[in-house]
Amino acid sequence: MKGQIVPMTKWQQKNTSENQKIEKNDSGHQSIISKPNDFTTDIHVNLNQIKQAIGHNTDVIFRSFLLGSTGIEASIVYVDGLVDKKLIQDQILKSMIYDLAGIFSRETLPTPDHLKDWINNQVIALSEIKEEKSLDSTIISILSGSTALLINNIDIIFLLGTVSFKSRSIEEPITESLVRGPREGFNENLADNRALLRKGLPDPSLTMVEYEVGQRSKKKLLLLYLEGLTNPDLISITKDRIEKFDLDIALESGYIEQFIQDDHLSPFPQVQSTERPDRVIAALTEGRVAILLDGTPFALIVPVTFSMFLQSPEDYYERWIPGSLIRILRYLAAFATVFLPSIYISFISFHQGLIPTKLAISIAATREGVPFPSVIEALLMETAIEVLREAGLRLPRPVGQTVGLVGGLVVGEAAVKAGIVSPIMVIIVAITAISSFAIPQYGAGIALRMLRFGSMLCAAIWGLYGVILFFILLAIHLCKLKSFGVPYVSPAAPYSISGWKDFIVRFPLMTMKNRPQMMHVLDDKRQKDDV
Amino acid sequence: MCLHHKLFLICLLFFILTGCWDSHDIEELYMEIGAALDKPKTSTLRRNKEQNQIKLTLQNISPTQLPSESDQGNKKKKYQNLTGVGDSVLEIFREFSLKNDSPPYGQHLKVLVIGEELLKEKNLQILLSLFNRSLEVRDSCILLVAKGEAAKTLKISTDIPAFTLIGIGENESHSANLLPITTNGKATRSMANDENMAIQSVSTKNGKIKFNSAALIKGGVNRLVGYLDEDEVKGLNMLTGDIKGGILKGKDPKTKGLIAYNISSVKSSITPYIEGNHLSFDISIKSVGRLNEDGVHAGNAFSNKFIHRTELAIKEETERLLNQTLTRLQKQQKLDVAGFGEQVRIHYPKQWNHLKRNWDKYFSEASIKLNVSITVEDYMVKGKKEISQ
Incomplete structure (x- = not known):
């Protein structure tokens, strides 16, 4: 199956040739995209074509009627549940059946062209109306929630x-909640998400390029x-x-992310x-590119640097001193996530001399009797705590908390009592786990937790x-890594002094007059110089 | 082979040429925290080796000795003392490996006590050579001299004797009777320069310990030649200015009442003068402190007269201490441990070259002028004393 993602316009241009290719390869159910053709003037033939393609599905509704008193046969096809039925009744059926009757009668039958104009211009009071000649596109449109209107004698x-799909309302983003900041999050509806961005950034330069993604899923993808x-x-x-x-x-x-990333x-x-x-708007104004996909609340931002994963929008919403301190704390947490258990292991099995004497003695005392x-x-x-985390995540929320408690407290306590692990190890593991949750981006947290095992083995x-x-x-790997041409650990390497204004410490906003240097933007002024 | 392969192989060496042979879990170590060197009792010795034998007592913390959570009521000793006799310290250490399941681990060795008998006979430099050669024992290990048997200091009836020794040694800010800590590193350096040393000495009695004097080690031979008593230690500290606290007791010249002066700071400067063959020193000691306690009835701290009397009393006491110390050092021991020689070296570098060989002799003949100034800066929160007696 040769699927391709191309901008809409290109896709339409290539339509014919592509369909031919598909025809060669497919049979049976794939007949939804069967013939490169136009429709005929006979409504029954047209209807039959559609019926053959998707008529066996119970959710596809065919409704035939006459255009008022003209006696012209017409039919609408739609998918139940994807359309606004009230809209169909009020704006399509009613006006076709009643309104046309006043204008035309059986005696003054309109010519097909005349009728087309009338329907386009005066009858259907809908904002979206399209004439379609290709059966394949028609069927995809019907399956996406459009209503097809067929009229006898008209070959289009x-x-x-009429798409109306119940989407989730705009809610607070669960994975990135903030104390201070807007409570709006994306939902699964691309139009809503797009609107949220437009609302937040009503700038004429905000450009959205639309793509269609997935040979079968036909998802809309927006590049902003x-x-x-x-x-x-x-x-x-x-x-x-x-x-x-x-x-x-x-x-x-996530599918898109994995295909466009630099190093898998x-x-x-x-x-x-x-x-x-x-967050998306901030990234856009820094000169980054955002990608929105229909059907998911997660937008993608490229390119990224390592420091972005340790930043939270709150750093900018809070005043700069607390914002900076919290950011420093996150860097420490990230370090602890990767290195704390390994430093502990190396101290107690190799470099006991580096521990203060009394601490060394108390550690030795707590480890006494531990068999491993x-x-x-x-x-x-560490494995146990990862399992706990995963279990708590997947279970329904009330149960999840119980699992966390039972796992953390009861099992931990019991393990210590039983002498399988030492209490200090429990402390280390707990601090590490908590540190890893202090990283604002879940994906980055996972990465660091993964690396922790490597460093523990070392x-x-x-x-x-x-x-x-x-x-x-x-460090070598990080320095080598690039995300869409931008070095991953910039501004640390390659070094840029101005980049440090927004790296480990966040400087006051008025000192950040320019956009990040690493983005090489066309217009790098964020604030006027003389203010 | 391209560059990348070479680089990769080189990087690989970092990993494959090393390994986990140094890995010992912490609970399997016998952590040495204190060590004592003694001259063994003659009865335990074989005749032929009598002269060179050393007795080593090691204080270990071994996890098996530590009380775990389950048996808290059970009062076990937290430490274990191991004793061995031999003519080389290393040999004794190795001997311990035959008697214990885990090797001794020296990085936490904090205190080294040397018995008086041994130190009179043997060069300290030789005794310490193992500790100085190996990297395992740190330079920050504290050195003490025991009056009597050193092993007894590790058997005193405290929780962990070695920690008690370290703890007392660090009480400098509360007592003027403690010498500044002599670490292994410091002692090694002094011995290399053939300098005389004063090392804190301790005595034990009935399982109790006291830091009460200073052992004088003669440079070059590095042997114990005598002691300074508590007052003399105080005087020595004054001379060197190494006082961080402690009290001086004086008598009010008018009423003969007690005056306790808490030292805040002492600044001392020793200025040498050489005129012809005559060597003399001016010692200027300036101390600032607080009036903490007085046994003077109707002592009115608001009156400058009383404060002046106090200062006078303390000055007298200070001079007495200094004179006592100087007499001991110059006339009896003939040993410079207060840094007079260093000042001569700084002020008269050319003459020093001639003097240094017989410095202790010259020092004992030098005349010394004292200049003491005491300032009571603070009489705490009490001024006029109400008398109810």
Whole structure:
């Protein structure tokens, strides 16, 4: 099956040839896209074509009627549940059956062209109306919620925009809740999401390029950027990557992320996903590109740097001193997530001399009777806590909390009492777990938790030396990594002084007069210089 | 082979050439926290090796000794003392490995006590050579000299004797009778320079310990030659200015009442003068402190007269201490441990070259002028004393 993602216009141009290709390969159920053709003037033939394609489905409704007193046969086809029935009754059926009757009668039958004009211009009071000649597009449109209107003697089909699908209301984003900041999050409806962005950024330069993604899913994908600000190279790279990949179905923006990312072997996410419109808008004005996919509340932002995963919109909403301190705290938490257990392991199995004497003695006392070497103990506990996290996540919320409590307190306590693990290890594991949850982006948290196991193994085999080697390897990898042409650890490497204004410490907003240097934007002034 | 492969192989070496042979879990270690070196009792010795034998007592914390949560009521000793005799310290250490399931671990060794008998006979530098050569024992390990048997200091009836020794040693800000801590590193440096040293010495009695004097070690031979008593230690601290606290007791010249002066700071400067063959020193000691306690009835701290009397009393006491110390150092021991030689080296570097070889002799003949000034800066929160007696 040759599916392709192309901009809408291209897709239509290629329509014929593409359909022919499909015809060669497919049979049976795939007949929905069967013939490269136009419709005939006979409504029954047309109807039969549609019926053959999708008529066996119970949710496809065929409704035939006469145009008022003219006696012209007409028919509408729609999918139950995807359309607004009230709209169909009020705006289509009523006006076709009653209103036309006043104008035409059996005696003054209109010519087909005349009738077409009338329907387009005076009868149907809908904002979306399209004339369609291709059966395939018709069927896809019907399945997406349009209503097809067939009229005898007219060899085209009217596609009426009657899509009405119940979407979730705009709610607070669950994965990225803030103390201070807008409570709006994206939902699963692309139109809503697009509207949220337009509302937040009513700038004429905000450009949205639409793509269709997935040979079968036919999802709409929006590429957003600010024209005249975003680096054109970045836009073309992103467009290239979106156009290149081949996908059957795109259920979530995660599919897209995995196809457009730079390095699929890296543990670090190279695309940021967010539910927050304010985050997307901020990224757009920094010169980044956003990608929205229909059917998911998660928008993608490219390119990203490592520091973005440790930033929260709140850093900017709060005053700069608390904002900076909290950000520093997150960096420490990120470090603790990766290295705390490994440093502990290397201290107690290699470098006992580095621990203050009294602490060393008390650690030794608590470890007395523990049957495992420290690394096994650590792996055991870390794995247990990952399982707990996963279990608590998947279960219904009230049960999930219970699991967390039971797992954390009861099992931990019992394990210590039973002498399988030492209490200090429980403390270390707990601090590590809590630290990993302090990272605002879930995906980055997972990456760091994963790396923790690597560093623990290095610590177990080589001690602090191994931890340092692991750190160096990590640093090498991070320095090599690029996200859409932007170095992943900028502004640290390559070094840029102005970038440090918004790196580990967030400087006051009035000092951040320029957009980030690494984005190479066309218009780098954020504030006027003289203010 | 391309560059990438070479680089990869080099990086691989970092990993494969090392391994986990150093890995010992912390609870399997016998952590040494204190050590004592003694001359063994003659009865325990074999005749032929009598002269060179050393007795080593090691205080270990071993996890098996530590009370775990389950048996808290059970009062076990938290430490374990191991004793061995041999002519090399290392040999004794190795001997311990034959008697215990885990090797001794020296990085936490904090205190090293050397018995008086041993130190009179043996060069300290030789005794310490193992500790200085190996990296395991740190330079920050504290050195003490025991009056009597050193092993007894590790058997005093406290929770963990070695920690008690360290703890007392760090009480400098509460007592003027403590010498500044002599660490392993400091001692090594002094011995290398053939300098005399004063090392804190301790005595034990009935399982109690007291830091009450200073052992004088003669440079070059590095042997114990004598002691300073508590007052003399105080005087020595004054001379060097190494006082962070402690009290001086004086008598009010008018009423003979007690005056306790809490030292806040002492600044001392020793200025040498060489005129011809005559060597003399001016010692200026300036101390600031607080009036903490007085046994003077109707002592009115608001009156400058009383404060002046106080200062006078303390000055007298200070001079007495200094004179006592100087007499001991110059006339009896003939040993400079207060840094007079260092000042001569600084002020008269050329003459020092001639003097340094017989410095202790020159020092003992030098004349010394004292200049003491005491300032009571603070009489705490009490001024006039109400008398109800």
